[in-house]
Amino acid sequence: MPGKAAHGIISDSGxxxxxxxxTFFRGPRSYTAEDMAEISCHGNPYILSxxxxxxxxKGARPAGPxxxxxxxxxNGRLDLSQAEAVADLIxxxxxxxxxxxxxxxxGAExxxxxxLRSSLMTLLAMIEAEIDFEHEGSARxxxxxxxxxxxxxxxxxxxxADSGILLKEGIRAAITGTPNAGKSSLLNAILGRERAIVTHIPGTTRDTIEEHISVDGVRFKFxxxxxxxxxSxxxxIEGIKRAKQAVSSAHIAIFTIxxxxxxxxxxxxxYRDINSMKHLxxxxxxxxxxxxSDDTLRSLPGFNAAAVLHISCKTGEGINTLTKTVKDIIIGTGGLKPSGDIIISSLRHKQRAEAALMELNAARTPLLSVELKAEHVRAAIRELGSIIGAVADDEILTEIFKNFCVGK
Ligand SMILES: Nc1nc2c(ncn2[C@@H]2O[C@H](COP(=O)(O)OP(=O)(O)OP(=O)(O)O)[C@@H](O)[C@H]2O)c(=O)[nH]1
Ligand SMILES: [Mg+2]
Incomplete structure (x- = not known):
């Protein structure tokens, strides 16, 4: 019976x-909007296989990612942005x-x-009326x-959107400095475990070492x-090249001395190399x-640090203050928005919204012919539509769904 769970024994010839x-779900009242049956077994990998x-x-096949x-x-049960949210949720x-x-x-997004899209459609209708009836003045x-x-x-x-993307993907904080400053010790102190090798020999760390940690509910990658x-x-040399890349793609640098x-x-x-980016x-x-003294640092040419902190990786002094300060710097200067204000939190959606804005701004160019205006507004409508899947081509769909885990 639809929506009711039945209890039974599953058996083969053995x-x-x-x-x-x-549980049997009758479409459209199911996850996929099709008829579906769910079998709940005991969670033993042998039983499951x-x-x-x-x-x-018996003729079934495994679901793809x-x-x-x-x-x-x-089947119209979810729009594209909701479908992507399922992947993010997982x-x-x-x-x-x-x-x-x-x-x-x-469905907030x-x-x-x-x-916004329907406002653009109204706009398009206004332009088309102008094309049809040539009554300019007030319509313009x-x-x-x-x-x-x-x-x-x-x-x-x-x-x-950047806040949304940051909150989802995590804020990258790169620890940089000259050899033996205590960078690896700092990573370990932040994580509370001996993740990276620490020795008194300068030049110990070669590869970059990345670890996630949550600070007050915000995801960080140190x-x-x-x-x-x-x-020579x-x-x-390769390690230093990687270090520089990691720093330049980070949201914030922790310059350790x-x-x-x-x-x-x-x-x-x-310091001269990093002082133009956000750092402490x-x-x-x-x-x-x-x-x-701190003043020695503060009088450095180009001094621009958001904070100067004294820490000891040996005793743990100042480590909590450091992680909180990193978070405050990102939220304060980066204007990280609370999740309630964020509508877009994926790079794909941000890019489509930017493309829509570009088209709209092109349509706003003074003295542009009405035909071209209409063309640009139509393109803007299409771009926004591609966020929610109103116009989704196969390539976009494959790209989005291939990142899912198998079976959802
Ligand atoms: N006294 C004291 N020693 C520390 C502290 N932090 C690190 N050290 C020592 O400094 C030396 C270098 O520490 P590392 O963490 O390996 O330094 P690093 O910056 O990662 O060095 P490289 O990987 O070579 O660039 C080790 O002998 C650590 O024990 C500290 O807070 N106090
Ligand atoms: Mg190191």
């Missing part, structure tokens, strides 16, 4: 395999990402996009103000990197006497 519950074998023998969700989309690893995926799944004024409003809405959405210095060792020694020319030269300075080894 006898009973498991005691199971079977026996049951699976039996079903395959994202197939259930793709069917739900093709992989959400912190409360902020979870709440964003749930909002997207509930779809609603916002549909509303209406176009300018309406187009401006829609563009502002899109801009706001795009501005907040990256330990090779100490930067002149080197090919392995170290050994506070027990005077600031060196190498420290100064490295961690003066490490505060358990030892400090060899220079």
């Amino acid at each position: 006898g009973a395999i498991d005691e199971v519950m079977v 026996r049951v699976m074998e039996l079903l395959l023998e 994202g197939e259930f969700t793709m069917r739900a989309f093709l 992989s959400a690893r912190n409360p902020a990402a979870l709440s964003l995926s749930l909002r997207q799944l509930s 779809k609603e916002a996009i549909v509303s 004024a209406g176009f300018v103000s309406r187009a401006g409003l829609i563009a502002a809405g899109l801009e706001e959405m795009i501005k907040n 990256i330990d990197t090779a100490g930067i210095r002149e080197s 060792d090919p392995i170290e 050994d506070g027990s020694r005077p600031v060196s020319p190498e420290d100064l030269s490295l 300075i961690a003066i490490n080894k505060s358990d030892l006497p400090c060899a220079f």
Whole structure:
């Protein structure tokens, strides 16, 4: 009977395999909107594979990655942004990402996009009326103000998208500094375990080491990197190259200095390389006497640090303050939005929204012919439509669903 679970024994020619519950869903009231049966077995991999074998023998086939969700989309049960939210939900690893995926799944994003898209359609209708009847004046004024409003809405959405993407994917914080500053010790202290090798030998770390950690519900990726210095060792040179790449693609750098020694020319030269990006300075080894004052750093040419902190990876002093400060710097200066203000939280959606805005702005160019205006607005409508799947081509669909785990 639809919606009711039945209890029974599943067996093959060799006898009973498991005691199971079977639930039958009659379409369209099912996940995919098709008729579906769900068999709940006991979670033993051996039992599961026996049951699976039996079903395959009887003519079933395993679902591909994202197939259930793709069917739900093709059958109109979910729009594209909701289908993508399912994938995000499955992989959400912190409360902020979870709440964003749930909002997207509930259709909050779809609603916002549909509303902007229908405003664009009204705009298009106004332009087409102008083409048909050539009554210019008042229609033109209406176009300018309406187009401006829609563009502002899109801009706001795009501005907040980075926060959404950051919250979902995590903020990359790269630990950089000269050899022996204590970078690997810092990664270990942040994680609370001995993840990276620490030795007194300068040049210990070669590869970059990345680990995720949640700070107050925000996902971070801390990256330990090779100490930067002149080197002739090919392995170290490769490590330094990777270190520089990791730093340049990070959202924030943690410039680590050994506070027990005077600031060196190498420290100064490295600082010049990173001072244009968002960064803080961690003066490490505060358990030892400090060899220079904060003022020495503050008077450095191009000093631009968001914070200067004293820490000791040995005693743990200042480590919690450091992670909180990193988070505050990102949220404060990056204007990380609370999840309630975020509509878009995927790069694909942001790119489509940007493309829509570009088309709309092209349509707003003064003195453009009405025909061209209409053309640009139509393109903007198409771009927004591709977010929710109103116009989805096969390539986009394959790309989206291939990232799903098998069976959802
Ligand atoms: N006293 C003291 N020693 C520290 C502290 N942090 C690190 N050290 C020591 O400093 C040395 C270098 O530490 P690492 O963490 O390996 O330094 P690193 O910056 O990763 O060095 P490379 O990987 O070579 O670039 C080790 O001997 C650590 O034990 C600290 O807070 N206090
Ligand atoms: Mg190291």
